[in-house]
Amino acid sequence: MSDETILTNARLVLPSRVETGTVLLRGGSIAELSSRRSTAPGAIDLEGDYLIPGVVDVHTDNLERQVMPRAHARWPSVSAFLSHDSQTAVAGVTTVLDALCLGDLGFDESRLRTAREGVRDMMALTEAGVLKSEHLLHLRCELPATDMLPMLEEFHDHPLLRMVSLMDHTPGVGQYADADRYRAMRVKGGASREEVERRMAELTAQREVQAEPNRRALLGLLEGREVPLATHDDWDPEIVARNAADGIGISEFPVNLPAARAARAHGMAVIAGAPNLVRGGSHSGNVSAAELAREGLVDIIASDYVPPAMIEAAWRLMDEAGMELPAAVATITANPARSLGLHDRGRIEPGLRADLVRIREFGRMPVVQAVWRGGARIA
Structure with a gap:
């Protein structure tokens, strides 16, 4: 049996242009590109559909949604992990x-139980070879938490670790800079007002004690490692400057324009959430991803909590920010791959991994028709 697959009559979304042509896959890699239509027996006619690189998602909480449906x-x-994996694959996410x-x-x-079980299951299912997408580990570290550092010490040298982000969800800073909004959210979630007020005061005091020592310990543990560091929910340009000085190269979901502009000024990659683009705004009242994109402040799109939103968000960048399709697609493929040091994927080029997604448009809506990972059909 041949290990070759020919995909022809496709609109190839290449790094700088869209070109109708043919892709030859061999041994899990892209072997050749051609602008001609193939007449070889067995060639798969994509009927003029788009072919983009497999999507690389640097941040998704979707596993948590499957654990607690x-x-x-x-x-x-x-079972939750396998459901999560199936959802990423059919969404065209080949690296998550x-x-x-x-x-x-x-x-x-x-969430702590979900993290421990998630790391365990990710490793076991990867070793068993039963996952459709390639799953890697992103550790989100809550700096003010008393139990963060022991968990980080447990997982910081995990073989699947590819990214670490520094978070601070204390009410009054970051995503929850609006303390009143935070208070209302917790009460709506079922906590009593008295409990929320007590806990908010405790968290503010705890942040004063824990956040800085935990930050220093985290940076020390990861010093010299080729693991990209990100900060989560940047809101203050001065803090962004400090992050950049500490070697943190990614600003994940900045909550306002000044923070995003500061990140760009310091050469940091900026991540925006796909649901923000698809919904037309932030669910937590922060800056619109479309507004960031119009200012040229979006390098990477992450699914955040909805894997199918990735490709739709990239398509929306054409209308929302006037981006050409290759540049829009790069926010979910080449750019995130580069930020993670995964130089073997993210572009349709000979020699790279044959991670590919076939897309047909329904009006202006991109619809995934087929997905290949390493040349094998997974959806």
């Missing part, structure tokens, strides 16, 4: 960084 209904961990939280600030204790 409904409040108080925890799903078995392996599962963002798992280290550290609890008192409202999300179950």
Whole structure:
């Protein structure tokens, strides 16, 4: 049996142009590109559909959604991971960084269990060769949490680790700079007002004690490692400058324009959330991703919590920010791959991995028709 696959009559989304042509896949890699239509027996006619590189998602919380599909209904961990994997694959995400939280600030204790089980299941399922997408590890480190550092010390040298982000979800800073909004969110989630007020005061005091020592310890543990560091929910240009001085190269979901502009000024890659673009705004009242994109301040799009939003968000960049399709697609393929040091994927070029997605447009909506990872059809 031949290990070759020929995909022809496709609109190839290349790094700088869209060109109708043919791709030859061999041994898990892209072997050849041609602008001609193939007449070889067995060639797969893509009927003029788009062919883009496999999507690289640097941050998704989707596993948490599968573990807790409904409040108080925890799903078995392996089953949840396999469901998560299937959803990423059919969404065209061939490389996914599962963002798992280290550290609890008192409202999300179950996330620590999800992190431990997620790391365990990721490794076991990867070694078993049963996953459709390639899953890698993104550790989200809650700096003010008393239990963050012990968990980081446990996982910081994990072989699948590809990214670490520094978070601070204390009310009054970052994503929750609007303390009143935070208060209302927690009450709506079922906590009493008295409990919320007490916990907010405790968290503010805890941040004063824990955040800085934990930050220093984290940076020390990862010093000299080729693991990209990101900060989560940047809101203050002065803090962005400090992050850049500490060697942090990625600003993940900046909450306002000044923070995003500061990140760009310091040469940091800026990540925006796909749901923000698809929904037309932030679910938590922060800056619109479309506004960032119009200012040229979006380098990477991440699924955040909806893997199917990735490709739709890239398509929306053409209308929302006037981007050409190759540049828009690069925000979900080449740019995230480069930021992670994954230089073997993210572009349709000979010698790179044959991670590819076939897309047909329904009006202006991109619809995934087929997905290949390493030359093998996975969806």
